[in-house]
Amino acid sequence: MGAIVSGLFGLLFGTLAAGAWIGIALLSTAIGLTFLFTSIPIDRLFPQYIFNILTTPDLVALPLFILMGEFLFRTKISEALFSGLAPWAGLLPGRLLHVNIIGCSIFAAISGSSAATTQVVGRMTLKELLSRGYSPELAIGSLAGAGTLGFLIPPSTVMIMYGVLANESVLRLFTAGFLPGLLLASTFGAYIMIRSAMKPSLIPEGERALRHMPLRARIEALRDLAPALFLILCVLGSMYGGIATPSEAAALGVVGAFFVALHQRCLSLRVLRDIVLGAVQTCSVMGIIILGASVLGNVTSTLGIPAAVANFVTALDLSPILLILALIGLYLILGTALEGFSMIATTLPVVLPLVEAAGFDKVWFGIFMVLVVEMAQITPPVAFNFAVIQNITGRSTGYIARVTFPFLVIMILFVILLAVFPQIVTILPDMLLG
Amino acid sequence: MSNGSIDTLPEPRGPAAALQRAADVVSLFGAWAAGLCIVGLTLLVLTDILLAFFSKYLSFVPSGTGVGWEYSAYLMGAAFLLGSGMTLRAGLQLRVELIMSSRHALRVRVLEIFSATLGSIVSGSMTIWLLEFTLRTHRYGEVSQESFTPLWIPQAVLTLGAGVLAFQMIARLISAIAGHPLNDPKLGAASAIE
Amino acid sequence: AAETNLRLSDVLPEGNFMVENARTFADAVSEATDGEVTITVNAAGSLGFKGPDQLGAVRDGLVDMADINISQQVGSNPLFGAEGVPFLVSSMEDLKAYHEVLRPEFEALFEQHNQKLLYMVPSPAQYVYLKVEVDSIDDFEGIPVRGADKNTVDIISSIGMDGVVMPWGELLPALASGRVDGVATSATSGVDGRFWEFLDYIYATNHTWGSNAVTINMDTWNSISEEDRAAIENVAAELEPSFWEVSRESDLQSIRTMEAEGMTMVPLSDELMDEIGARAKTVQDAFFERVPAAKPIADAFIQSKTDG
Ligand code: NA
Numbered sequence: 001m002g003a004i005v006s007g008l009f010g011l012l013f014g015t016l017a018a019g020a021w022i023g024i025a026l027l028s029t030a031i032g033l034t035f036l037f038t039s040i041p042i043d044r045l046f047p048q049y050i051f052n053i054l055t056t057p058d059l060v061a062l063p064l065f066i067l068m069g070e071f072l073f074r075t076k077i078s079e080a081l082f083s084g085l086a087p088w089a090g091l092l093p094g095r096l097l098h099v100n101i102i103g104c105s106i107f108a109a110i111s112g113s114s115a116a117t118t119q120v121v122g123r124m125t126l127k128e129l130l131s132r133g134y135s136p137e138l139a140i141g142s143l144a145g146a147g148t149l150g151f152l153i154p155p156s157t158v159m160i161m162y163g164v165l166a167n168e169s170v171l172r173l174f175t176a177g178f179l180p181g182l183l184l185a186s187t188f189g190a191y192i193m194i195r196s197a198m199k200p201s202l203i204p205e206g207e208r209a210l211r212h213m214p215l216r217a218r219i220e221a222l223r224d225l226a227p228a229l230f231l232i233l234c235v236l237g238s239m240y241g242g243i244a245t246p247s248e249a250a251a252l253g254v255v256g257a258f259f260v261a262l263h264q265r266c267l268s269l270r271v272l273r274d275i276v277l278g279a280v281q282t283c284s285v286m287g288i289i290i291l292g293a294s295v296l297g298n299v300t301s302t303l304g305i306p307a308a309v310a311n312f313v314t315a316l317d318l319s320p321i322l323l324i325l326a327l328i329g330l331y332l333i334l335g336t337a338l339e340g341f342s343m344i345a346t347t348l349p350v351v352l353p354l355v356e357a358a359g360f361d362k363v364w365f366g367i368f369m370v371l372v373v374e375m376a377q378i379t380p381p382v383a384f385n386f387a388v389i390q391n392i393t394g395r396s397t398g399y400i401a402r403v404t405f406p407f408l409v410i411m412i413l414f415v416i417l418l419a420v421f422p423q424i425v426t427i428l429p430d431m432l433l434g
Numbered sequence: 435m436s437n438g439s440i441d442t443l444p445e446p447r448g449p450a451a452a453l454q455r456a457a458d459v460v461s462l463f464g465a466w467a468a469g470l471c472i473v474g475l476t477l478l479v480l481t482d483i484l485l486a487f488f489s490k491y492l493s494f495v496p497s498g499t500g501v502g503w504e505y506s507a508y509l510m511g512a513a514f515l516l517g518s519g520m521t522l523r524a525g526l527q528l529r530v531e532l533i534m535s536s537r538h539a540l541r542v543r544v545l546e547i548f549s550a551t552l553g554s555i556v557s558g559s560m561t562i563w564l565l566e567f568t569l570r571t572h573r574y575g576e577v578s579q580e581s582f583t584p585l586w587i588p589q590a591v592l593t594l595g596a597g598v599l600a601f602q603m604i605a606r607l608i609s610a611i612a613g614h615p616l617n618d619p620k621l622g623a624a625s626a627i628e
Numbered sequence: 629a630a631e632t633n634l635r636l637s638d639v640l641p642e643g644n645f646m647v648e649n650a651r652t653f654a655d656a657v658s659e660a661t662d663g664e665v666t667i668t669v670n671a672a673g674s675l676g677f678k679g680p681d682q683l684g685a686v687r688d689g690l691v692d693m694a695d696i697n698i699s700q701q702v703g704s705n706p707l708f709g710a711e712g713v714p715f716l717v718s719s720m721e722d723l724k725a726y727h728e729v730l731r732p733e734f735e736a737l738f739e740q741h742n743q744k745l746l747y748m749v750p751s752p753a754q755y756v757y758l759k760v761e762v763d764s765i766d767d768f769e770g771i772p773v774r775g776a777d778k779n780t781v782d783i784i785s786s787i788g789m790d791g792v793v794m795p796w797g798e799l800l801p802a803l804a805s806g807r808v809d810g811v812a813t814s815a816t817s818g819v820d821g822r823f824w825e826f827l828d829y830i831y832a833t834n835h836t837w838g839s840n841a842v843t844i845n846m847d848t849w850n851s852i853s854e855e856d857r858a859a860i861e862n863v864a865a866e867l868e869p870s871f872w873e874v875s876r877e878s879d880l881q882s883i884r885t886m887e888a889e890g891m892t893m894v895p896l897s898d899e900l901m902d903e904i905g906a907r908a909k910t911v912q913d914a915f916f917e918r919v920p921a922a923k924p925i926a927d928a929f930i931q932s933k934t935d936g
């Protein structure tokens with residue numbers, strides 16, 4: 001088993017470090033392990049795997065959410081959201097810096113992905129915030145942090161993935177995500193208030209005016225929130241109203257985004273072309289990583305690695321809280337190099353039985369996994385959300401990592417809080433779903 | 435990562451550049467086919483929602499297409515692979531960037547050649563394996579259990595998608611050996627910064 | 629002799645009685661062969677195969693053994709659906725009699741696919757779960773009900789309900805929101821899905837039957853010593869009747885669980901069952917038209933019933 005495990009890490013990290021694309025590195029590791037340690041005919045095994053994974057009906061929501069994100073990204077819906085929120089966020093200490101957090105929370109309720117949320121909100125807020133003179137440190141950091149809410153606040157592609165792999169109800173997971181999502185968003189908001197109270201120079205002088213806006217102007221600004229609320233209604237309304245299943249609801253989100261864009265007259269042939277090709281690119285990036293991660297997961301199961309690691313960790317006989325701390329550490333390390341979906345796919349068979357044995361609920365662990373996947377989005381070198389922000393701002397990965405660090409720490413503390421008070425996760429599904 | 439200077443360089447010429455151009459045309463066709471798959475699966479899911487909604491009120495409306503889940507999954511798989519060649523060429527496929535952004539031009543080139551070689555082997559093998567798989571399924575006459583659809587059809591589309599990726603990988607390998615620029619950010623959708 | 633370790637693929641989740649049967653079998657094989665042949669059961673599809681490709685996986689040697697849902701293999705040969713003929717079999721005793729004539733056919737089919745049938749265990753009886761109480765055939769009209777496969781959906785629809793196909797992962801949210809108002813499945817699945825959260829009435833329709841078969845790749849089988857092969861066949865033959873009992877007991881236990889959670893089992897009158905059967909006749913006729921080879925097997929079974 002030692003040879004197999006070192007083969008696994010050697011091949012994976014070797015190919016990654018040599019610059020191989022993540023999906024290719026995962027696939028070649030899977031092929032290498034099968035060739036070295038089994039006598040299964042590779043030429044017959046892998047096409048079956050590829051066909052099964054790429055045509056899993058449970059993943060169909062993913063391309064739909066990606067397509068919807070492209071609509072949001074390339075139309076004026078996002079600008080309207082900013083102008084609707086600004087007069088209200090201006091009332092809080094920290095002023096418009098809260099726009100990232102509020103905007104991300106709202107888009108998180110529409111879109112299932114964290115990168116899409118970061119992309120959409122970041123594109124509309126960052127330029128505006130920086131030109132108004134806000135501290136880039138907090139502006140970029142809060143975007144990177146709050147962007148991760150995309151997975152925690154339902155709908156969520158990570159929860160769908162977890163639900164499939166852990167055989168847990170997606171509805172329960174969605175319901176469980178609400179409260180921690182809002183709580184985490186509030187914690188980020190509190191941090192911004194504290195930081196800007198301690199160091200007033202982070203907020204530009206001129207922004208005091210936002211506090212003295214006439215109420216009527218504030219209320220009129222709410223009208224700009226209408227498109228975003230309409231989209232929330234399309235997705236959540238159809239899902240909870242019995243018109244669509246959770247995956248199908250994403251398609252209604254696409255339709256909603258299409259009509260809003262049409263209404264705002266920002267659809268040209270050129271824009272439609274970019275929307276479709278942009279969706280193709282994002283789908284392909286995600287699809288090949290999911291493929292590689294799932295194939296490698298199948299191969300590690302075949303080789304018995306999960307069982308062996310589970311036995312190892314079981315033998316450590318950690319107390320529940322130590323187990324959770326150990327898992328946070330494990331996932332922080334894995335998350336630097338692995339993408340979130342592959343982390344779930346490869347570790348869940350090992351870790352889930354342990355966590356359940358330690359007395360944690362499967363839904364609770366789903367939320368835990370969502371949070372560690374979110375952390376993986378903001379830990380370099382493999383950091384989806386950093387790539388997005390890099391695209392918008394042109395700043396280096398190092399800078400983004402530095403300004404995001406406090407938000408990462410908040411998330412780690414937040415997970416520990418959830419381990420101590422698991423009710424934060426379970427109370428809502430228990431109350432609503434029994 | 436940034437290839438801002440490429441625009442000012444002269445277009446590369448010769449057989450390697452011709453191969454790259456051919457791969458780009460194929461990849462672009464693949465990307466458009468992938469786009470049609472995504473649009474198609476959206477419409478298919480919408481059709482199922484509409485049918486289910488209206489069948490509650492009108493008894494003659496069927497409650498669904500019966501193939502929505504199955505076919506939209508096939509379309510999804512096709513979209514994942516068919517667009518991968520163009521995405522690779524646009525420089526968007528993810529990798530660990532630490533070493534690739536190194537200032538040592540030679541080191542970067544060696545690593546580019548290595549990763550393109552590995553990518554060519556993996557995607558080339560995938561294509562051959564999928565092709566044999568498709569032919570086997572066709573020979574056995576296997577159909578899906580949900581709708582009795584011949585399985586070789588979706589499998590053939592996936593084979594085509596893997597082939598597009600393999601072609602782009604091989605072209606990239608040869609371009610890397612020839613020292614030509616590898617990423618073409620102009621290909622595909624306009625990015626956010628414009 | 630050298631030790632042989634065999635991997636067995638099961639798509640059912642950990643804790644399902646089929647998986648537990650497979651583990652019982654694995655332990656018994658290990659004991660009967662003095663540890664020369666051991667079987668590792670991989671549940672929940674963790675080896676990467678889905679239900680419909682288990683047959684091919686064993687055939688091509690991608691896995692040594694599999695716990696195969698037989699009716700899911702209709703894509704390879706329609707005769708694998710022979711247990712799915714609507715309302716042909718009405719009880720587990722009936723099914724046992726049907727297997728007398730069916731088993732040799734299945735054995736031959738599996739052999740064509742390069743594998744040996746070791747034992748077969750039926751899934752528990754089939755039910756329809758609804759939110760409403762039904763006492764005449766017209767009450768079924770238009771209720772959207774989820775079925776797992778085309779055959780089930782066709783039967784549900786022939787009775788008058790709106791058969792819908794959707795993945796299991798979508799089903800529970802769909803039930804919660806009213807996208808569907810019923811499910812056709814076994815009692816064990818009803819407990820897995822905590823149906824009492826959404827549904828109230830249970831109808832023992834027994835519209836179809838289906839079994840799982842545990843098979844082994846023929847090349848692997850032939851590589852095992854003659855003595856061990858005999859031992860394995862013995863273990864399979866000895867355990868099979870008790871596996872049937874486990875299936876029956878898990879059915880009863882699941883119904884008890886659902887009733888304890890507040891669901892009501894509604895008895896279906898003979899007249900209603902006859903009406904349902906008459907409506908489903910079209911599906912039966914269509915089945916025999918599509919799979920003529922199934923007709924003589926079914927006739928032989930009906931003959932044996934009237935003889936017995
Ligand atoms: Na979300």
Ligand code: NA
Pocket residue numbers: 335336337338375376377378379380381382383384
């Ligand atoms: Na990371």
